[in-house]
Amino acid sequence: MRKADEQGFREFAAANAASLRRTAYLFCGDWHTAEDLMQSSLMKMYLAWKRIKDLDNLIAYARKVLLRTWLDEKRRPWRRAEQRDGELPDAADATVDPDTTSAKLWARELVHTALLQVPPRQRAVLVLRYFEDLSVAEVAVAMGCTEGTVKSQTARGLATLRTIVEKLDSSSGRVAS
């Protein structure tokens, strides 16, 4: 690869790595896997850089690659079962308001736990629509499907998410707003 192209990729990767990792985290629910997914996607983009470097919306292409990489990973039998030994307890931070922190943690856990129970493609649509703020057309491009499919998957995903949130709320004794 030419030095100029390589520099172009380097700048793109440095600018978008964090954002891609966040999206990947919402897809998979694990920061380590998210980092792997982000790196794998960028590696694929590096290999195709000569061909894709002049695309109008490179970040949309990157999201598409990330989504495909994640869906491919999920299809691999050895990655289907999530293996966790347990989670480290959150460390107390004396500088923040305990009430705000508690509310944040609750919302985070609620959405994250519920989101991970939504089927993968519906989850992907929800993340791209509500986290990445993409339009229906942009999500359709990233998912490689029609806009109608995006709309139906969004509606189904929202319904699934709400059902799961209600269940979680009722089981924990809190009321969903």
Added chain:
Amino acid sequence: MSEQEIREGMLLAVWDEPPLDFDPDTLIRRVEQKKSRRRALVAVGVATAMIAVVSLSLPGLLPREDNAQLATESPSSASAAPTESPERRAQRLGDGLVAGLRARMPSTKDSYASFGPGRSGMSLPYETKPPRWKEGDTEFSGFVYFSDEIGPTALRVSVRKESFSSELFCSGADTCQQLWKNNGSFVYGAEFRYNDPQVQQVGVLRSFDSGLVVEITAYAHNPSNGNGQRQTVPVGVAVLTQLVTDPGVVWETG
């Protein structure tokens, strides 16, 4: 739960993300290493495939030395011709050995003999042409190549003039004895285990009154290339004795 709450919940879900330790240069290095590894793997694969193709087609492609000269000769003929060149004599005896081996071990295939003049019978590493036969050559050696159930291997054959010494022939052997005698010609057979439970080398040596000596040796590996290690020899001393005493193979002429 409204869409806005979902949006906020997702933003909160990544609120405490761990610090990102990402270096594009490391990633580029990894990709380049992966690419070079893949190229190396492809090269190894292609080379392996080529070697496999060549090794499979080689026995069929290998011409007998000087086919044109031998074209008029019947392949099964093992008797001596009146004016026989050393090369033709070697080829005749090789054909006789191959026919004898096939008759005694029908499971063998791809068998052929290749001999050269002298006691080594092979080209030296720096030589680009096969050894040349000269009129009057009486000594030759080489291999009878064949494949059995285990794989390709060979018997080493040496035809030379020397005075026979049983001490020399039997040196280091676990068993060594005279196995056959007729009209002044005799055969000695020896087995070598080299501290292995199974026989690793067998050899038979037929000596003639004239001083001609024929030695056929089988090894637990392919002596033509040093590969093809197996547990024991492909041919026993009994078959080697039958080959060296086969009346269809006329070792002495004139």
